[in-house]
Amino acid sequence: MRKQIHASLLGIAFLMTVAQTNAADLVMAIKAGPASMDPHFTATAANADAVKHIFDTLIRSGNNLELEPSLALSWTALDPTTWEFKLRKDVKFHDGSDFTAEDVKFSIERIPSVTGPNPTTIFVRRVKAVEIIDPYTIRIKTDGPAPSLPNDFVRLFIVSHKAAASYSTRDTAAQGFNSGKATIGTGPYKFVSWAPTQDLVLQRFDGYWGGTEPWDRVIRKEIPNDAARVAQLKAGQVDIISKVPASDVPVLERDSSLAVVKNESIYVSYLEFDFRENSPQIVAKNGAKLDKNPLRDPRVREAIDAALDRETIVAYALEDLAIVPTQLVSSNIFGFNKALTAPKYDVKHAKELLKDAGYGDGFKITLSYANDRMPMELGPTVAQMLSMIGITVEVNGVPAAVYNPARTRGEYSLNMASWGTLTGESNYTLSSLVHSYDPDHGLGTYNVRGYSNPDMDKLIKSASDEMDTSTRRHLLEEANSLVASDRPELALATLLSAWAMKKDKVVLTPRADEDTLAMNIRPAK
C-alpha cells in the first residue's frame, strides 16, 4: 500500500517535468538513421539525409531534385570529358577555416580508401583526374563523356582537408568522424553527438554561407518502428515524424493539433519479368516443365499488364498512399514522359492475349519480394489479380537479407521491388534496370534476368553520352515510352511519402527524395 502511494506521488511529480523542450529546438523522429558520420562511408539515402545537415555538396538537389548551385556557383562542360566548376568564395568551415578547391580534391580522392560495403565510389566512378586551376576553380577529367556527372555530384560531400587529414583510412575514419573531430563541414548545422542508432544532435552554425537557420538545436531520433514513431508524436515528445504508415494517415489527419503532408516520392513499385530461356520458377499448371519461357512472349506480358487493376492496388493494397503510375519513373524525374497514360485494366482482353499466345490454361509462377521492404498487401493482391486470368501465382515474401542475394544469383522468375530514382534523372534507373547486362561498362548491373533490347540499349547509350540537355531529355522520354510498350517491367504504383507534425510548431516543405531536413522545416507562425 505504501508503495502504491509512493508510486502515485512520483506520477504527479512526473506530470510536471515531462515534455519540456525549448521552443527553439527541433526534435524529429525518422525511420532510418545514418550508419556513420563519415559522409563517404556509405551510399545509403538515410546516411545522406543525416550528413546533409553538416556537409555541403558542390551541387545540391532541390526539393524536386532539380540541380541547384551550392558550393559550386556554376559548372560547364569544356569538352565532352572535362567539367569545370567555379567555387563559391567566402565559405567557412565549422572550425573557421576557408573552403577552397583543395577540399574538393581531397574529398574526391579520399573516397576509395574509406568507403564501405555500400561504396560511395559510385558517385565519383566517372572521375579520372582532378585538376586545381586556382583556389576557386576546379576541373574534373572523366573517363568518357559524362553528362550526368553533376547529378552524381549531388551526393559528393565536401569534408575539410585539414580536419579529416588524419582520419582518412578505413581504420581511423569512423573514429574520427563519429567522435566529431573530423566532422567539420560547411553546412548549416554543426555536429554535436551521435552513436549508431542513437540521436543525432546538431547545433546551428552561425557562420553558414546560406544564412542562419531558425533552430538552435536539432535532434534527429532514429525510431524504426512505425507505431512507436506515431506514439511519440502523439505524446508530444517529437515535433515531426517521417514515413507515416499509410494506415495511420487518416487517423493523424483527424487530429486537430497535427498536420499531415503528403508528397509524390521518387519511388515506383514494379513487377519484373525473367527473360531467360530456362526460367527457374515457371511451370505448367500440372507441374510439368514448359518448353519455353512464356514471359518472353510480348502477348503474355501485355496480358499480365492488362490484368493488374492499378486503381485497386493503389486504393486497397497501398491504402491510398500511392498514385496510379504511367511509367517506371515518377513525374518529378528528368525524362518522365508526359504523353504516356496509365495501362488499361481489361481482364477479357488479357485472357484473349494469353489464349493467342498459347497459354489459354495459364501457368504457374512464383512471385518473390522482400517482405520487410514492400507493403504487406501488395504481393497477395497481385497474385489474386493474375489468378483472374488463369495464372497461378505462388507468393514468396522473404526478408531482404534473403531476397537480395537470391535475386543476384538469378533464382527468381517473377519478382517485385520498389526503385527510387535517387539522382533525379531517368538514366540512373534505365541504365541499371533495363539496359542489357554489360558489367564491363557498368550498364544493366541490376538486370540479371537476361532482358536485352538493342533499341533500348541504343537509346540509353545515346542519352548517357549526350551533352545537350533538351536532346537528352527527349531520348530519355523515348526510352521510358519503350519500357512502357515492351514491358520488361511493369510499374505497379508510384509511392507517396507522408510526414506528420505539430501544427502549431512546424511547417514542412516536403522533398521528393523523402529526406527530412531541418533546413526544410520552419517554425509555424
Next chain:
Amino acid sequence: MVAFIVRRMWQALLVIIVMSMLVFYGVFVIGNPIDVLISPDATQEIRQQIITQYGLDLPIWQQYLHFMNALIHGDLGRSFVYNMPVVELIASRFPATMELATMAILLASAIGIPLGIYAGYRPNGWPSKAIMAASILGFSVPTFWIGLMMIMVFAVELGVLPAGGRGEAVSIFGIPWSFPTATGLQHLILPAANLSLFKMSMMIRLAASGTREIMLTDTIKFARAAGIDEFTILRRHVLRLISIPLVTVFGLELGSTIAFAVVTETIFSWPGLGKLIIDSITSLDRPVMIAYLMMVSLLFITINLAVDLAYAVLDPRMRQGDGK
C-alpha cells in the same frame, strides 16, 4: 569447486566455437552480405572490389580461419554496417539493456514473489483468486500489445510518462546509466513494467504452487505446533524452500531478458542490444551477429554458474557432492 568452474568454462568455449561455425555457415548459405548492403547501381567492378576488400571471395573455411586468427589476437572485427569495432558497438548498447532487464526482473521478483506466496498461503480467498487470474492474463496477452496499450494510456491519453526513448544518463565508472536521473527513471518505468509482466506472472505461479505444497508438509505442522508465528514460518521455512525453483527461473529469465528484450525495446525505442542484433541479422552484418551471440552464450553460462553456486548457499544438501 575450482574443477567445477573450470569444467564449466570448457563447456562455454565449446559452445562458442560451435556457435561461431554455425553463424559463419548460416550467413554463407543465405548469401553474400555485400548484395544486401550495396547500392543497386554499383558497377560490377566496384562490387568485386568491395567483396575482395572484405575477404568475402575466399572459401568459407579460409574466412573462418582468418576470423579465428584475429580473435585469438583479441580482435572481434568491425561491423560491416557501421565500420566500428564490434566490441565498442556492443559495449555502447549494453548498459541500456542491462538496466532495463535488471529493473524488469527486480520488479517481477519484488512484486511477484510476495503475491505468489500470499496466493499459495490463502488459496481460497478472493484476493488470491484475483492474483492467479491476473497472472494468467500476464502469461497469455502478448507483450507488444500490452506495451502499445501502456503507451496509449500513459503517454498519449494521460501524458504522464514518455512514449519511448531513454532519458538523461549519468556516468558511473565511465558507464552511462539513466536510472539515477529523474527523466531516466520516467523513461524506464513503462518499458520495465512491460518487460516484467510475463516474468512476474511466472514468479507468482511458481511461488504460489510451491507455497501450497510446502504448507501441507510436516515441517510446517511441527513449526506451528512449536508455536512459531505464521509470518516467521512463511519467511524462514516457506520462502527458503520455494527459493530454489525461483532462483533458477530468476537466472534463466535474467539471461533471456538481456539477450532477447527485442520486442519491448522496439516498441519503446529503447536504445539497447535488441535492435542492434535484429539490424545485424537483416543486413547480414556477420561480425556483429557472431560477437553478440558469443556474448549471449557467455552470459548464459555465467548466470547458470551463479545459479548453481546460489543453490549451494540455499540448500546444504547440494553442497555435499562437491565436498572433495
